[in-house]
Amino acid sequence: MDIREVARRAKVSTATVSRTINRPESVTAATAERVWEVIRELRYFPNRHARSLVSGRSRILGLIVSDVTNPFFPELIQGFEDIAVEHNYELLITSTRYDPARMALAVKRMLERTVEGVAIMTSEMDVSLLEEIAIRNVPMILLDVGSPGPGISKIVIDYEAGINQAVEHLLDLGHARIAFISGPPALESAQIRRSAFLRCLMDRGIIEDERFVVTGDHTVDGGFRAMSDLLALPIPPTAVLASNDLTAMGALRAVRRAGLDVPRDISIVGFDDIHLAEFTEPPLTTVRIPREELAHKAFNALLRNINAGRGGAVLVAEHGAERIGTHLVIRSSTGSPRRKETSEQRA
Amino acid sequence: MDIREVARRAKVSTATVSRTINRPESVTAATAERVWEVIRELRYFPNRHARSLVSGRSRILGLIVSDVTNPFFPELIQGFEDIAVEHNYELLITSTRYDPARMALAVKRMLERTVEGVAIMTSEMDVSLLEEIAIRNVPMILLDVGSPGPGISKIVIDYEAGINQAVEHLLDLGHARIAFISGPPALESAQIRRSAFLRCLMDRGIIEDERFVVTGDHTVDGGFRAMSDLLALPIPPTAVLASNDLTAMGALRAVRRAGLDVPRDISIVGFDDIHLAEFTEPPLTTVRIPREELAHKAFNALLRNINAGRGGAVLVAEHGAERIGTHLVIRSSTGSPRRKETSEQRA
DNA sequence: CTGTTAGCGCCTTCAA
DNA sequence: TTGAAGGCGCTAACAG
Numbered sequence: 192m193d194i195r196e197v198a199r200r201a202k203v204s205t206a207t208v209s210r211t212i213n214r215p216e217s218v219t220a221a222t223a224e225r226v227w228e229v230i231r232e233l234r235y236f237p238n239r240h241a242r243s244l245v246s247g248r249s250r251i252l253g254l255i256v257s258d259v260t261n262p263f264f265p266e267l268i269q270g271f272e273d274i275a276v277e278h279n280y281e282l283l284i285t286s287t288r289y290d291p292a293r294m295a296l297a298v299k300r301m302l303e304r305t306v307e308g309v310a311i312m313t314s315e316m317d318v319s320l321l322e323e324i325a326i327r328n329v330p331m332i333l334l335d336v337g338s339p340g341p342g343i344s345k346i347v348i349d350y351e352a353g354i355n356q357a358v359e360h361l362l363d364l365g366h367a368r369i370a371f372i373s374g375p376p377a378l379e380s381a382q383i384r385r386s387a388f389l390r391c392l393m394d395r396g397i398i399e400d401e402r403f404v405v406t407g408d409h410t411v412d413g414g415f416r417a418m419s420d421l422l423a424l425p426i427p428p429t430a431v432l433a434s435n436d437l438t439a440m441g442a443l444r445a446v447r448r449a450g451l452d453v454p455r456d457i458s459i460v461g462f463d464d465i466h467l468a469e470f471t472e473p474p475l476t477t478v479r480i481p482r483e484e485l486a487h488k489a490f491n492a493l494l495r496n497i498n499a500g501r502g503g504a505v506l507v508a509e510h511g512a513e514r515i516g517t518h519l520v521i522r523s524s525t526g527s528p529r530r531k532e533t534s535e536q537r538a
Numbered sequence: 539m540d541i542r543e544v545a546r547r548a549k550v551s552t553a554t555v556s557r558t559i560n561r562p563e564s565v566t567a568a569t570a571e572r573v574w575e576v577i578r579e580l581r582y583f584p585n586r587h588a589r590s591l592v593s594g595r596s597r598i599l600g601l602i603v604s605d606v607t608n609p610f611f612p613e614l615i616q617g618f619e620d621i622a623v624e625h626n627y628e629l630l631i632t633s634t635r636y637d638p639a640r641m642a643l644a645v646k647r648m649l650e651r652t653v654e655g656v657a658i659m660t661s662e663m664d665v666s667l668l669e670e671i672a673i674r675n676v677p678m679i680l681l682d683v684g685s686p687g688p689g690i691s692k693i694v695i696d697y698e699a700g701i702n703q704a705v706e707h708l709l710d711l712g713h714a715r716i717a718f719i720s721g722p723p724a725l726e727s728a729q730i731r732r733s734a735f736l737r738c739l740m741d742r743g744i745i746e747d748e749r750f751v752v753t754g755d756h757t758v759d760g761g762f763r764a765m766s767d768l769l770a771l772p773i774p775p776t777a778v779l780a781s782n783d784l785t786a787m788g789a790l791r792a793v794r795r796a797g798l799d800v801p802r803d804i805s806i807v808g809f810d811d812i813h814l815a816e817f818t819e820p821p822l823t824t825v826r827i828p829r830e831e832l833a834h835k836a837f838n839a840l841l842r843n844i845n846a847g848r849g850g851a852v853l854v855a856e857h858g859a860e861r862i863g864t865h866l867v868i869r870s871s872t873g874s875p876r877r878k879e880t881s882e883q884r885a
Numbered sequence: 886c887t888g889t890t891a892g893c894g895c896c897t898t899c900a901a
Numbered sequence: 902t903t904g905a906a907g908g909c910g911c912t913a914a915c916a917g
Contacts, residue, residue, distance in 0.1 A: 195912055204888045209912055219886060234673070239650045240587040240596065241877050241910035244893045249587065264700045269633055272606075276632075276640070281647060282629045285623075286616055294625070300628060326581070369827040411817045434864065440817055447819055466607065466808055470758045470787055472794055540894055551904045566902060588894035591909045868899055 195285065201229040209231070212237065239281075243305065251281045252493065253301035253309035255294070258285040262437070262465040269388045270486030271463075278494065280307075287313055295320055297352060302327060308493040310334075314378050320537035330496035332489045333381040339354035343498065344492040346485065350380070353478035353517030354387040354432070358461045359475070360519055361430045362395070368404035370428035372417040372438050381409065384434050384462065403428055407438045414436055414441025422449050431456060436461035436468045436477055443471055443524065454526035464520055473523035480517050488513045543841055546720065548576040556819050559584065585626075587729035588848045590783055599840065600626045600648035602641070604686065606633040608756075609784070610811040610829070614659065617833030627654075634660055641649045642667055649674060652881035655840040657681075661725050664805050677843035682727040692841040692859035693832065694870025697727070697809075700825035700864030701734040701779070704807045707823070707866055708777045709742070713805060717750035717775035719764040729755065729869035731809065752786045769796050776804060776875035783808035783815045783824055790818055790871065811867055814856065827864050835860045 198205040203222060210218050211226040218226075218455040229235070254271055256264045263314050265374045268284060283301055287293040294313060299318050308330040311321075316336075321343070324331055330342045339345045357456050374381025385404070392399050404419055407413040414433060418441060421427055433439035439461030446453050452458055453473060458468055461468055461477035468475040492513055545552040550569060557565050558573040565573075576582070590596040601618055603611045615631060622629050630648055634640040641660060645667050648656055655677040658668075663683075668690070671678055677689045677698045707715050718735045721728025732751070739746050752767055754760040761780060765788060770773055780786035786808030793800050800806055800820060806826035808815055817824040839860055 195910080205911075207887060207911085210887085213912080217886075222886080234649050234670070238591070238652060240590040240911075241893085244585070244591060244895090244917050245585040245910080245912045247893075259606075259612040259619075261911095262609070262814075265612055269606050269635070272633060273635075276647075278641065281630065281651065283627075283628065283633075288616070292854050296623065299583065300623075303651065304628065305585060305587060323581070411814075440814075444817065444819060467758075467787075467814060468790065469610075471793060477746060508884065538895080541896095552895075553897080553904060553906095557903085560896080564902075569902080584896095585894050588909090589896075591911090592894080592896045594909075713909085811901080 192235055194235075194237065194420045195500060197226065197229050197233060197235050202232070203224045210374070213277075214486070229258040235480065246469060248412075249281075249307055250279060251283055251304055251306045253283045253285070253304075253306040255285050255287060255289050255297050255301075255309065255313055256309050257313040257315065259284075263435070264312070264464055264466060265478075266482040269481045271310065271490060274487060274490045278490075284340065287315075289313075289315055289380060291315055291317070298323060304330070304443050307330070308497050310489050310493060311337075312489075314380065320453075325538045328451050328500060330493055330500060331393070332493045333495075334485075334489070335383070339512060343367070344498055346387045346489055347512045348380070348480055348485075349517055351387040353462065353480075353519065356517075357432055357462075357476075357478055358388065358391045358395075359520065361432070361523065362456065362459060364430075364525060366428075366430040366528050367397075368400070368403065368426070368428040370405065370421050370431045372405055372407040372414060372421075372431060372433045373411040374407060374434040374438070378409070380393050381434050388432060407441075408433060409435050409437055410446070411441040413438050413444045414438035416441070418442035418445035419449075421453075422446070427457070430525070431460075432460045433456060434462055436463045436465045436475060438462075439468075439477065439524075440471055440476055443475070453510060453524050456529060458528070460519075460525060468520075469522070471524070476525040478517050478524045479518055479520045481515065485515055488515065499536040539585065541582075543582060544576050544582050545723045546839065547580070548573045549701040554636065557686050568644055574664075578871075589671045594627075596624060596652045596654055597655045598630055598646075598651055599837075600651075601631045602613070602634060602644050602648075602656065602658045602660055603628055604636050604660040604662065605629070606631075606636050609826075610782070610810055610815060611659070613813070613829040614833050615823070617830045618657065618837060620818040621834060622697045622839045625837075634662075635636045636660075636662055638662055638664070645670060649676070654844050655679070657683075657836045657840060665797060675841055675847060677847060681832075681836070682730070686859060687735075689843055691843060693836055693839070693862060694859045695727070695827055695832075695862045695863050698734040699739075700809065700866065702727060702738050703825075703864075703866040704779055704809075704825055705738045705742075707734065707868065707872065708779070708805060708807065709711075711777075713775075713777040713803065713875050714744075715747070715750065715773070715775040715777070716799060717752065717768050719753060719754040719761060719778060719780045719789060720750055720783040721756040723786070724751060725756070728781050734780060754781060754788075756782050756784055758788040759792070760786050763788070765789035765792035766796075769798075774804070777872070779803060779807045779809075781809055783810045783812045785809075786815075786822055786824065786871075790822070793847055800871050803876060805875070807866075807872060815867075816869070818854035818871070823869045823872040824867055825864050828862065832862055835862065 210483045285297040312334045332344045371387040407417040461475045464477045464479035632644040657679045659681045679691045720732040752764045754764040811824045811826035
């Protein structure tokens, strides 16, 4: 059943049916009524592929993340979908599993479906892929990595602010030995957090014991192992800042397993504020990345670029990058350090 | 740049280009080579909308879940995407947020994009929507709810088996007072679990204190509240089975907050085996629903129906429903009950 | 305000 | 093996 069937039954041309649907004001109320009646009766709705083809607009957006399974992403996805739906856009969501090959495939799939824009929230993507997209004049919005250019906008999370607040908080509580569990060295955004931490201490004239900066991999297991290493130190830290919440959860667990208490013996701070952070034991003090806002800003930036591009103009990057603030959420995994000596804590 | 551009440059007709891409064997090696060269040079790929239009096949599948944010779904989504991609299908994923209006909109969107099949993993959906899909001869696969019919397959999770194993486990450990925290009463699959629990105890001739069956809502908070109620009982249970892991996590927390220990004072069993279940403190004993398998079976059932339908035959439901087994994963949140009296436990 | 016509990009007969 | 032609379902001029 197609538009012609509707036209036939309503005794109008297909053009009129099309108009009734797309620009109701350009049609007499009487005919419109007749057409709508048939449409309802037939339960008709237009075929989007045909529409896309003739209009040159697919009303589809691509959203590429590295791992749906990572608790950071679902909220982002949900937020993105909410606005997309609101704006009558369809979403092509894909999770690459950190696999460059799948990433390349994802880009190809999106391009074949003629997405109007792509939000790329993965870390591992090489420039040639972005180029592939840019060549086709498809606007992009990147998270953390890459550089803005024609049609390429960027969103930058202010990790530094969050790290600063976290360190400040720990310092205020009286901690002097603060450790950091980083994310995977290959992950740019993880390195930013690490550097921010180091710089933050340096700015405050604190000389950092280099053994206090250990490497995790943004998983619970990684956090567990890293924390275990920290605990094995002759003089362990009294507070630990983790590169993400999953890591912090692993650290929490390691402390528990060592028979110590959080926050009495050791304070722990996470990063991200995933939903579950509220439900760890004790509830995790962490730095919040507002995923809702992230989704909104990403979508809007994309939309702006799409509309700009539709003016026929060559795509131009917006000035600078969109910034997302972060802030500390204080819960119960942080407290003042014990007065007693550390060696005793470990007994 | 379209297929004609390629044809022109390769000095062949568009038909030949199309053949080169879709049925290479129907073309001379020489011409094929020439065509491919141009394709590479131009970085050409076919427009899927045009393809869908002319072929009548969109190679798109719909996947509707109620909440991406619920840890149960991401793994399911990932699994589904994996196979879909493998089979060269695109996915339209949507999360309805438990909102019937969004559910209706989702169905409409999918139909407009002419999906070849839909996997519906939500609870709240009224029959008229399914009808809307069935009318269009689009195969469906339903999880837990609804009834099979022409083109409608169903996947059934064997909750009962899991519940039985869990109860058995608790009984073996020596527990006599076993409580159950249910999911939302409106959720069919939650009611199935609840009934399974009740029946299981009855089968074993255990008379259940009705105050031991309390209502949660499949959230951590709900689990916390329900467990608190249980703890307030004159004689609390020594073991609790939760309708899902989130609930169990809340229960875990409530027990902790009451100054009691899991599993020493109270044993807790979850359901689902979400990723994080492994990382609670203590790690959660829970009933696993294999999401990978679920995704695979759903996809394959859908694919079978699609292919059957392509034969021109009217869609026919497959015999019975696909079953998914469940099994207990024993970790550390369960143990033997204390010998002492409960009143003392609560001191 | 409405109808006619052309064509979006592709695949698929049908002939050659 | 290849090309010409028609049409998938729809929208967008252009007439009327």
